[in-house]
Amino acid sequence: MPLNIETLNTNYLNYKLINCNNNICKETVGYIKFKDYDGSVKYLSLTPSINTIITEEEFDQLSSNELCIIGDIDIDDTGNNKLNSYLLNVPDPDNSIFSDYTSKNIIINTYNNIIYYDNNYYDVGINIFNGNKKINIKNISKNCEKLSIYYCKNDGICQILEGRVKNNDDYYYIDYNGTSYKIEDSSFGNEKSFVTKCETNKYGNIIDTSYELCTTNNKSIPFVTNNKINYYVIAKDEDNFKFVRAIKDVFGLNPINGKIGLNVINTITGETIDLNSSSSQEIGSYLNDIALFNCYDLNTSIECDRTYGYIISGDNNYFKISYDGSNEKEGLSFALNNEGKLNSDDYIISSSKTFNNFENDNEYILIKGGSDHYIYDSRSTAGIKITNKGKIIDIDDISEVEDMNNLGIYYCTVNSICTSLEGYVNNSEGYYKIESNGNVIKLNDDSVYFVDICNSENLGKLMRATFNICLGGEISDSSNNVDYIVKENKKYKYIDIYDDNLIIKVDIDNNTINEKINLMDVSNRQIVPLPINSDISTINLSNYILFNCNEKMDLCKQTVGYIKDDDDTNPNYYSIFLDPNENQVITKDENNCNYSDGNWSDNIYILSKPDESDSVFKEDHDKNIIIKSTNNVIYKNNIYEDYDVNIFINNNKIAGTENITDDIIAKSSSLYLCNINGECQGVEGYIRNDDYYYRIDTNSPNNSGRILSEDLVNDCSSQDENIGSLLNTGEICISKTKSIPFAESATENKNYILFDKNDDEKLLRSFPNVFIIQDFSTDSSKITDGINIIDINYISPKIIDLTSIEVGNILNIYSLYNCDTTDKECKQTIGYIKDKLERYYSILLNPSKNTPTKTINCDNNNGTVGGLSKEDNNICIKINTNDKNDYYIAKEWDNETYILDIPDSNDSIFKDYSSKNIIVKGKDNVVLYYDNLYKEAGLNMYLYNTLDNEISNDLIKYISLYLCNMNGECQGVEGYIKNNDEYYYINTLSPNNNTLITSVESDINNPKPYKFVSNCSSNDKNVGYLLSKGEICISKRESIPFTTTENKNYLFYDKNEQINLLRSSPNMFIKQNIYSGKI
Structure with a gap:
């Protein structure tokens, strides 16, 4: 400003240099240039303590030593000089007016004949200088080798930084010494170079494609494009951490004393804060400048995330560090009296209740505690979390939860964003349903969430008898360590079965599930399109699992297999296990393979006893399994729709028997029985094609071939050797007196029990044009006279010991067979069984219709005959007394024989015998069955419809006579009974006429x-x-x-x-x- 020389000469001691910015003014130090009355140039130095007049010669000497960065300042009498800013590194020692700032970098402004220290600096943050002159980033291309970057505070003191700067399409590297380079290629091999991808030793480099800053392996951050400032922490290793400030087109980096775990950083100074040695007053002075970073050792790299939470000062005061920067001090009582805020446990809490304007407002987050903090843990292990009052507990601790209303189930991602889930929980008090809104429902016996039949309508509910979750159809087993996806109420849900205590449901996007095979990323429960991308760097194998899906069953089941990427020329191959941590990249080994198909298109194969060490199918090393190839995936088909009999030629499945010829039989043909889980057993049997018959013995291939006419037997009765042999009529002998033809359709499929010449029991299975003869398992019981329970599963059929019935989860593998070991004959029958847990089941001729038994009230209703009583599970019997008060009673079924008079309208399992009288028997109080091989055929007397030989006058109306055949069907008759020396007339059809005969x-x-x-x-x-x-x-x-x-x-x-x-x-x-x- 122009000065009045007389006033200046007389009043200069009274002048103050005031620096004003944004309505705030501070006294500062500096120089004013003016002309004396004689025209000579002089300078006025101003400090808070003293002002001094300096001649031009004296000022020139000063400039040459300390102020050379500024240069000459011309007098501008118009007062329109332009403001320029410079960076002055004040030496130590220093005798200038800036001596209070020795060894510091300060902002010096020149404006309108004034040089002054800008202690009220307007451009707080990252500043770029060319030489020592502050420049706009647009001017960076000039003298780019002299660029430097500083972070400047409001007091005008600046900290030198390392930097990366973008100017249009050009990028610059700036080191700590104020030396800069234009990044042009990858030749330097350090931060001055572009890199093709981010690796641990390339952190801080710019990628040559996305032009982002590398932070760690395969991770980078983009340049800011708006006026915001972002903060990051990056690390090369445990000894090399850097704090990163990012503004538009600029990254500023400075080293920090970082560590694995929580780093508390002052974003202004760029330094870490030791909470234990910092008082609440100190923290309060820079509270709004604090940011939290949690750093994780990921073995191959260190990654740091900005986080939020609570910190504790060294004098035990509490501060909340929020997402939006509105940090504040919390009272001690507030922190200690609020569950989930500060203590030694990990919690899941609602983000909106804790951290203001959290990034994922109204979601749940996982928070983690330490000795001086409680923070959002952004890198937890993905998976299911169980909470009690918000505190994370182990699954094994569920039984110790006192109030189940405090229980929560969550799925948390690797970023610790958690979703409230639904599921079922079991503790010592019973079963509970946890709803996704947090409601907890205690399940009583009549709960709608308990079901008796597992079908598509009951998907996702609990089986009342076994407490396993219904997965539909033939699969309700929760003990095989795999996960499922089911379609429940038209929405897909991921079923995560942990153990007997916990079953979880997670919603899945309906539109992503495909028929057959699906690849899921478990970190987000999303389906990954197949085939996968060939860029292996984008693949996190430890997140992938395979699901085999069946649209008809509304079910997907986790499986194992190999996947191939979409590179047709040089594809990568991956093995996907049940445990995704075992997944790996693999190399084809064609030299160590006896036979390979080489085909990844739609095919079905039998794989016999896969390698135990290397194969993805190693868990089934002792089994024969079905594998399927489709859409660049080869996988175990563990939802196998074609279960039952399968024919394979060279391990490749063929359809039907019509193509069977002598040549095909000679080509390594095999016959397998397979279950719905895709597990198979090699068997022997017969195949019919027109008038030709073939024998196939999978385990002894030399015995396979066409059966010549002279090898067919003439009859079944001549000798035991013919049982299980084919007659010249095309039927198979099942006993010395009976034979059965080949089934023509699947509706005729049946199972029979045979006794061979050594009295060994065999199971004969009949399929269209195929007979299978199968041994019972080695741990099977023996067939006994009377009733036998047979587990008819395809892999290992078994005769069940009546003293140890354990139905388990799948009812459709059980059948009842009534046997006569003397005549070596067995007939399938129907009845009820009771297992070791005293649960009751109805076993029918078609095992797929087996069901847990619904008990009823025995009353004057035709539908109740043959049902089980609600009161005591005894059988409801109609007593034909013509007295309605005694019409229905419940009878025990412990080794008793009863007549059931089945009415026309009947709802019991015996309804197919309506309008008939049939024999039912109890066995050891665990089986009650229709005796269709009745050894007491002939005239029978019954008391209360129970086979009996004792009568008395007061019970005469309850006595009945029946004439029964060997099929257990009876006809009520009239006749006479002698008891001691008394005679009775009995009329079964009119029991009121029953009488003791006493007169002539x-x-x-x-x-x-x-x-x-x-x-x-x-x-x-x-x-x-x-x-x-x-x-x-x-x-x-x-x-x-x-x-x-x-x-x-x-x-x-x-x-x-x-x-x-x-x-x-x-x-x-x-x-x-x-x-x-x-x-």
Whole structure:
């Protein structure tokens, strides 16, 4: 400014140099240039303590020593000089007016004949200088070798930085010495060079494609394009950390004393803060400048994330460091009295309740504690987290939770962003359903979340009997260490089965699930498109698992396999295991393979006992498994729709038997029985193609071939060797007296039990044009007389010991067989079984319809006959007394035999026998079955519909007589019973007429069955009636007594001249009308 020389000469001691910026003014130091009255140039130095006049010669000497960076300043009488800023490194020692700032870099401004220290600096942050003159980034291309970069504070003191600068399409590297280079190629091999990709030793370099700053392996950050400032911490190793400030087109870097774990950084000074040695007053002075960074050792690299949370000063005061920078001091009582804020445990909390304007507001986050902090842990292990009152607990600790309403289930990503999940939890108090909104429901026996049948309608619910989750159809087993995806209520859910205590459900995007094979990234539960990208650097193998999906079943099951990328010329191959941590890049080994197909298109193969050490299928090293190839994936097909009999030629599946020829049989043909899990057993059997028959023995291929006509047997009865052999009629012998033809369709598929010549039991399976003969497992029980429970699973059928029935999770593998070991005959039947946990199941002829038994009330309802009572699980029986008060009762089923009178309208498992009387038997109180191989065929007496030999007068109306055949079907009849020396008339169809006979009918022309007749000879009307001496008239001249040990049959004419059959059994007579007319 122009000065009045007289005023200056007289009043210069009173002048102050005031620096104003943004309505804030501070006194500073500097020089003013002016002309004296004689025209000479002089300078006024101004400091808070003293002002001094300096001649031009004195100032020139000063400039040559300390102010050479500024140069000459011309007098501008107009007062329009331009403001320029410079960086002055004040030496030590220093005798200038800037001596208070020795060894510091300060901003010196020149403006309107004034040189002054800018202690109220307007351009706080990163500043770029060319030489020592502050420049705009647009002017960076001039003298680019003299560039330097500093971070300048409001007090005008600056810290030198390392830097990377962008100017249009040019990039510059700036070191700590103020030396800069234009980055042009990759020839230097250091920070001055571009790099093709980010590696640990390339942190701080610029990538030559994306032009981003490398921070660690395969990680980089872009230049800022707006007016915001971002902060980062990067690390080369444990000894080399750098703090990064990023503004538009500039990165400023300075070394820090960083560490693995939490780093508390003052963003103004760029220094780390030791909380233990910092008082609350100190922290409070720069509180809004604090940023938190958590650094993780990832083995191959160190990565640091900015985070948020609570810190504790050395004098135990608490500060909240928030996402939006609105940091504040917290009271001690506030911190200690709020669950999840500060203590020694890890928590999952709502982000909106803790950190202001968190990046993912209203989501849940994982927070982690330390001795002086509690922070958002941005790099936790992805997976399921269980909380009690927000505190993370181990799954094994669920049983110790006192109030299950405090339980939470979450899925947390590797970034510790957590989603509230639904699931089922078991503790000592029972089962609970945890809903995604946090509600907890205690499951009672009648809960809608318990189901008895596992089908598509009940997906995702718990089986009432086993407490395993229903996965639909034939799969409800939660013990095989794999995960599932099911479609529940039209939405796909990821089912994560941990153990008996925890089952988790996670929502999946419906549009991403494909039929057949799917690759999932478990870090975000997203499906990865197949085939995968050939750029291996983009692949994190430890996140990948495979799912085999079946649209009909609305089910996906985790599986294993190989995947090939989309490079058709030189593809990469990967093995995907159940545990994704085992996944790896693999190399083809064609020299160590006996046979390979080389085809990745749609095919099905049988793989026999895969390699135990290297193969992705090593868990099945002792099995034969189905593998499928499709869409650049080869995988175990563990949801195998074509389960049952499979024919393979050279390990390649063929369809049907119509293409079977002598040549094909000779080409390493094999026959397998496979289950829905894609596991198979090599078997022997017969195949029919038109009029030709073939034998295939998978385990002894030399025995395979076409059966010549002379090798077919003529009959089944000649010798035991023929059981299991083919007749010349094309049927197979199942006993000495019975044979069955080949099935024509799948609806005729059946299973039979055979006894060979060594009395060994075999299971015969009948499929269309195929018979399979299979051994029972080595740990199987033996077939016994009466009822047998057979586990008919395809891999290892087994005869179940009745004392140790464990149904497990899948009912459709169980069948009941009624056997006669003397005649070597077994027939499949139906009934109820009770397992060791006293759970009841209905076992039907079609095992796929087996179901847990629903109990009923035994009442006056036809539908209840044959059902199990709710009260005690006994069987409901109809007693035909014509007395409705006694019409239905429940009977125990421990080694008892009953008659079931099945009404027309019946809802029990015996409904297919409506309008019939059938025999049911109990066995050891664990099986109740229809006895369709009834050894007591003939005349039977029943009390309360229970086979009995004891009667009394007060129970007479509950006695019935039945004539039963060997199929266990019976007909109610009338007749006479002798008990000691008393005789009873029994009419099963009219039980009210049952009576003890005590008198003789006086009307000889009208005999009655409930009275004795006086003799047989008086007239024909007495034939068939009982004499008082205990004999029955069979003609006018003859009567016969009750037998005691044998059965006999007689014919007689009744009074209507109709032929009747009189059957005599020990102490019983019955008569049946069989013919009308004379012989």
